[in-house]
Amino acid sequence: KVHYREPNAELCSMAERNFHRLGRSQIECVNEAAESFLKRAFNGGELVYLDPDRRLGEGGQRSSLSRMQPDWTFIEQLMDKGWPLLLKLSPLQDLTDLIQRTSGKRTICILERRGECKEVLLFCQNAKAEEENVSIVLAEVQEKWTTQKLSVDELNLNCSQYGWSDSGFLLDPSPAFRKAGAWKFLEEKFRLRKIAPQTHLFHSECAVPG
Numbered sequence: 048k049v050h051y052r053e054p055n056a057e058l059c060s061m062a063e064r065n066f067h068r069l070g071r072s073q074i075e076c077v078n079e080a081a082e083s084f085l086k087r088a089f090n091g092g093e094l095v096y097l098d099p100d101r102r103l104g105e106g107g108q109r110s111s112l113s114r115m116q117p118d119w120t121f122i123e124q125l126m127d128k129g130w131p132l133l134l135k136l137s138p139l140q141d142l143t144d145l146i147q148r149t150s151g152k153r154t155i156c157i158l159e160r161r162g163e164c165k166e167v168l169l170f171c172q173n174a175k176a177e178e179e180n181v182s183i184v185l186a187e188v189q190e191k192w193t194t195q196k197l198s199v200d201e202l203n204l205n206c207s208q209y210g211w212s213d214s215g216f217l218l219d220p221s222p223a224f225r226k227a228g229a230w231k232f233l234e235e236k237f238r239l240r241k242i243a244p245q246t247h248l249f250h251s252e253c254a255v256p257g
Contacts, residue, residue, distance in 0.1 A: 048073050054080040054100075082117050085125065095125060098135040112140075112148065119148070126151075126174035134169040142183075142202060142227065145169060151176035157223040160188040164222040185223035197229055204231035206241040211250050217242075218249040 051066075053059035056078045063076035077084070081097060099115035099122075112119045125132055126149070136145070142155060145167075151174040158166045165188070183197040220233055225247050233239055239249040 048075065050084065051076045052079050052081045052084045054078070080117075082121055092130070094131045094133055096133045096135075097122065097125075101137055112136075112144070123148075126171055129173055129175040132169075132171040132174070134171070136167040136169060138164040138166055138226070140167045142167070146181055146199060150174055150179065152178070152180040154182045154184060156184045156186055157226050158186050158188055159221060159223040159226075162222060164226050167226075183227060185221075185227060185229075187221065187223065195223075197227060197232060201227075201229055201232045203228035205244065206230050206234045208234075208240055209243055210240045211242045212252075215250055215252040216254055218251055218255060220247060220249065 049071075051059075051062060051074050053062060053076070059076055059078040066074045066076065085095070097117065099117055101115055115122075122132075122134065145155065149169065149171065152172040153174070154170040154172070156168040156170065157164060158168065181199045183199065183202065185195045185197065187193045218239065220229075224233060230241060230247075233249060234241065237251065237255050239251050239255070242248050242250050
């Protein structure tokens, strides 16, 4: 059984209609804040999925963890319980800040689609695990997903060489690689040269698939 909680009555009603049309009778929809339900009636399950409200009244979005609803303090309390937690975050989320704020065994997934970074997902398998274990997964969402796994040590690493020539190809890495700052990884895997330290463009003497 899936317990769906939405504090906005209109959005909750829309979700309930959509689930009914899809034949998802196992989903229970209730107009209630997730915090209230999790504090009162939830005793653990296979997964807690949270999509915090990042909307501002003027139509913008919050990218700061401290300005979400449910707020970060409540999310930390859930992590302390050791429940498996999947958290949907803004594509503007600072990855270094996210890693520093969390602990234990966790995976950060950067989703891109059609040339745009869409979401950052945080999956905490066990925040209470003594051993630090962080995986970074870059995923392109399409009919056949493509993924690339990175280590934390490969984030935001500078390249060892820079350069450019009139021949060859000018390459623009995909949004997920740019978000992760996987410059050193790209340099070594595809034998590329970043054209300058303060740009995300690379040069290659030969074409690079994808």
